[in-house]
Amino acid sequence: MDFGFCLSPSSHVKMDSVDLTTFNSLKETNPDINTCIACGSCTATCTAGNFTEMSFRRILLMLQRGKEEQAKKMIQKCMLCGKCTLVCPRGINIRKILLDITR
Amino acid sequence: MKENILIIGGGAAGMEAATQLQKLGQTPIIIEKSNALGGHVAQWDRLFPAFHPAKDVVEQMLANVKGVDVRMNTEVADIQRNENGFKAVLSDNTTIDAKAVVLATGFDLFNAERKQEYGYGIYNNVITSLELEKFFRTGKDERINNPKKIGFVHCVGARDVKVCNTYCSKVCCTTALKQACEMKEVFPDAEVYTFYMDLRMFGPGYEDLYLRTQKDFDVKCVRGRVCEVSEDMDGRLVIKAEDTLFGKPLKMTLDLLVLMCSMEKNKSIDAIQQKLGVANNSDGFMQIKDTYLGMNDTAKDGVFVAGTCTAPKSLPDTIAEARSVAVEVFNYINNR
Amino acid sequence: MIIEGKQKIWADYQKDIPDDHYFYVRSCIRQAFWPGSEVTFLDITRNKLGKDFYENPYHTTCGGIAYHSDTIPQETAMTIIARQFALMKESGYENYVCSCITSFGCYTETLETWHEYPELEAKIRQYLWDSCKKEFVKPKYLAHASDLIYKFRFEIAKQAKFKLVNVKTGKPLKVVEHIGCHYSKMFPSKGFGGAEYPHVLVGMIEAWGGEVVDYPERRHCCGFGFRQYFVQANRGYSESNTHKKFESMEPYEPDLIITNCPGCPYFLDRWQYVIAEQTGKTYGKNGYGIPALTYEEVAGLVMGYDPWDLGLQMHQVAIEPLLEKMGIPYDPKKKYQGVNGKDLGQPMCPSCIKSV
Numbered sequence: 001m002d003f004g005f006c007l008s009p010s011s012h013v014k015m016d017s018v019d020l021t022t023f024n025s026l027k028e029t030n031p032d033i034n035t036c037i038a039c040g041s042c043t044a045t046c047t048a049g050n051f052t053e054m055s056f057r058r059i060l061l062m063l064q065r066g067k068e069e070q071a072k073k074m075i076q077k078c079m080l081c082g083k084c085t086l087v088c089p090r091g092i093n094i095r096k097i098l099l100d101i102t103r
Numbered sequence: 104m105k106e107n108i109l110i111i112g113g114g115a116a117g118m119e120a121a122t123q124l125q126k127l128g129q130t131p132i133i134i135e136k137s138n139a140l141g142g143h144v145a146q147w148d149r150l151f152p153a154f155h156p157a158k159d160v161v162e163q164m165l166a167n168v169k170g171v172d173v174r175m176n177t178e179v180a181d182i183q184r185n186e187n188g189f190k191a192v193l194s195d196n197t198t199i200d201a202k203a204v205v206l207a208t209g210f211d212l213f214n215a216e217r218k219q220e221y222g223y224g225i226y227n228n229v230i231t232s233l234e235l236e237k238f239f240r241t242g243k244d245e246r247i248n249n250p251k252k253i254g255f256v257h258c259v260g261a262r263d264v265k266v267c268n269t270y271c272s273k274v275c276c277t278t279a280l281k282q283a284c285e286m287k288e289v290f291p292d293a294e295v296y297t298f299y300m301d302l303r304m305f306g307p308g309y310e311d312l313y314l315r316t317q318k319d320f321d322v323k324c325v326r327g328r329v330c331e332v333s334e335d336m337d338g339r340l341v342i343k344a345e346d347t348l349f350g351k352p353l354k355m356t357l358d359l360l361v362l363m364c365s366m367e368k369n370k371s372i373d374a375i376q377q378k379l380g381v382a383n384n385s386d387g388f389m390q391i392k393d394t395y396l397g398m399n400d401t402a403k404d405g406v407f408v409a410g411t412c413t414a415p416k417s418l419p420d421t422i423a424e425a426r427s428v429a430v431e432v433f434n435y436i437n438n439r
Numbered sequence: 440m441i442i443e444g445k446q447k448i449w450a451d452y453q454k455d456i457p458d459d460h461y462f463y464v465r466s467c468i469r470q471a472f473w474p475g476s477e478v479t480f481l482d483i484t485r486n487k488l489g490k491d492f493y494e495n496p497y498h499t500t501c502g503g504i505a506y507h508s509d510t511i512p513q514e515t516a517m518t519i520i521a522r523q524f525a526l527m528k529e530s531g532y533e534n535y536v537c538s539c540i541t542s543f544g545c546y547t548e549t550l551e552t553w554h555e556y557p558e559l560e561a562k563i564r565q566y567l568w569d570s571c572k573k574e575f576v577k578p579k580y581l582a583h584a585s586d587l588i589y590k591f592r593f594e595i596a597k598q599a600k601f602k603l604v605n606v607k608t609g610k611p612l613k614v615v616e617h618i619g620c621h622y623s624k625m626f627p628s629k630g631f632g633g634a635e636y637p638h639v640l641v642g643m644i645e646a647w648g649g650e651v652v653d654y655p656e657r658r659h660c661c662g663f664g665f666r667q668y669f670v671q672a673n674r675g676y677s678e679s680n681t682h683k684k685f686e687s688m689e690p691y692e693p694d695l696i697i698t699n700c701p702g703c704p705y706f707l708d709r710w711q712y713v714i715a716e717q718t719g720k721t722y723g724k725n726g727y728g729i730p731a732l733t734y735e736e737v738a739g740l741v742m743g744y745d746p747w748d749l750g751l752q753m754h755q756v757a758i759e760p761l762l763e764k765m766g767i768p769y770d771p772k773k774k775y776q777g778v779n780g781k782d783l784g785q786p787m788c789p790s791c792i793k794s795v
Contacts, residue, residue: 040345079664
């Protein structure tokens with residue numbers, strides 16, 4: 001009989017155990033990844049983002065919150081059209097960073 | 104000692120500095136390139152945070168500045184330093200000897216055409232914050248035709264490396280909310296949206312304005328930067344942004360889009376500034392001597408600065424700086 | 440719309456472009472999609488305008504199709520490009536013009552990257568030597584083929600036999616222009632008119648008598664996107680992007696779409712059939728689609744080339760209504776004949792969208 005007893009998994013982002021290797025190595029060649037202000041311009045203009053979950057802004061967050069696999073999966077939606085790089089107010093070279101992540 | 108002080112610029116900073124210097128027994132001379140005192144404030148209708156008429160402030164300042172030698176429609180054509188201070192040649196060929204110079208040359212509004220994706224100058228219903236103030240003052244603008252949906256875009260020409268302006272322009276956030284409320288006053292049936300990245304309500308009463316904007320005026324604040332504007336068949340504007348809090352791209356049709364243009368340094372003073380040897384900082388504004396204790400000083404002896412020529416500032420900040428520059432100049436003259 | 444505002448931007452984004460002596464490289468997919476386009480470009484520039492456009496038989500793909508599908512690394516793509524530049528040098532040319540937009544983007548990106556990171560250029564130089572024993576020189580000038588047609592648009596207009604005008608009504612045709620993403624979105628200063636309001640195709644439309652349609656989703660990508668289309672699971676996104684564009688342009692009732700990219704005309708053309716099959720909706724009048732042509736095909740039509748020599752029978756969307764609007768004579772019997780009169784066989788025609 002199921003009484004409904006269970007231990008719910010924690011929904012916290014476990015910042016103590018997040019593996020930042022990818023993000024940190026990315027940061028070495030692309031120091032501007034730290035400058036994102038999450039304005040959403042990249043996502044708003046994204047061709048792929050119109051029909052998928054693709055959002056560069058969130059990819060950067062995923063890499064910093066231990067969701068690297070999720071980030072890499074999301075990148076597959078990118079079409080490398082370059083519009084995000086055009087609109088980024090921080091001048092982040094998004095196209096290059098996406099290529100570097102999947103490298 | 105009573106000395107001539109050359110004040111370049113007859114906006115809020117220049118007028119207030121002249122007022123105080125006159126009270127301190129000096130002889131300020133204002134050089135103003137346009138045909139009126141008041142600068143940008145005179146073009147504004149009402150001021151944040153409490154919707155105070157700009158006209159009242161300007162009129163008070165004009166009354167205070169009475170008796171000051173003001174040269175309207177005049178620019179400084181040349182300036183030289185000599186053993187007595189400075190010798191300035193004006194555009195009307197008169198000369199002025201002064202002990203000290205106060206640069207109160209203010210700002211230029213960012214040219215919104217440079218943000219091509221917003222279509223200012225291409226799409227009829229895209230206007231600037233300054234043009235909206237003019238509408239509030241005069242009630243006239245043929246582009247504002249009983250709009251049902253209005254959008255405000257923050258940070259146009261600010262915090263944007265693509266136009267080489269990485270700084271925050273400080274006052275546009277509060278101005279946008281003020282103007283959004285005013286639009287609701289004029290057009291109560293309209294839906295008003297603002298598109299922001301951060302709402303920087305830094306001054307007394309500003310956060311209250313934000314609260315009123317939401318509560319009393321029902322203005323909707325969307326956290327996301329508008330990245331593209333286009334026009335549909337009826338001449339309405341189609342905008343795209345990401346609703347970053349919802350995490351989805353957003354598309355909306357508007358009747359009017361207001362661009363909150365940033366402040367840039369007034370570049371018409373560059374030649375004179377160069378002659379005085381005053382450098383610019385990395386944001387393109389004039390370099391002050393020290394952030395905390397030398398905000399009115401430049402690296403050059405006898406050359407002082409006040410107001411938005413050194414950074415974007417609110418009107419109260421500008422007036423405070425104009426008053427402090429008067430004290431600085433007074434001490435400079437008396438300690439020489 | 441305030442046209443003066445656009446003109447101001449167009450004046451800001453002009454580029455000085457040499458008017459002769461080019462090393463021409465083809466696109467890897469256009470010859471299959473639109474076999475008449477590149478031939479027509481060479482015929483117009485060489486024989487109608489008297490220019491020197493050289494084509495080296497040993498040139499290959501630029502590698503962009505694999506690079507953008509994420510199957511080869513950037514260094515490989517750069518080495519392929521380096522080899523193309525070596526062929527240009529060996530042929531005695533300094534100006535380089537490519538037929539494909541993605542090639543143009545790859546070449547521009549490569550040159551800019553080498554400029555920023557000279558050590559990478561040195562590495563690629565070594566790779567090219569190791570693999571091919573070749574040495575390259577960077578082109579003095581890099582152009583996209585549509586830049587050249589843009590540059591010569593008034594000369595083409597002078598030789599024109601037809602205009603982008605409806606001969607029955609005398610009104611200009613309403614033309615949608617669609618720019619390939621890699622033309623100027625990555626490097627706005629490299630394209631005529633920049634990235635937001637490109638002038639390269641607008642200039643042609645206006646010079647040849649048409650009226651440009653500016654609709655809300657004008658800047659939106661066609662949705663080809665390489666891995667969007669190539670990966671089966673993503674094809675829906677590709678189609679959806681095209682659908683989005685057609686829904687947005689539909690109220691303007693365009694007569695024609697001009698493109699300057701290999702993929703865009705293909706997908707803007709073929710997806711119209713797929714959309715018709717799925718939804719029953721067509722975007723032209725009376726069950727027809729909206730023809731999506733390459734700029735060379737449009738230049739060819741304007742200059743009086745035979746529509747079937749231009750390869751217009753390769754379009755899914757029937758071209759005949761456009762020919763009739765422009766008053767261009769054509770022989771329906773020759774539609775499916777090869778250059779030497781050989782019968783190519785007639786394709787099956789769908790019922791959801793008119794094909795003739």
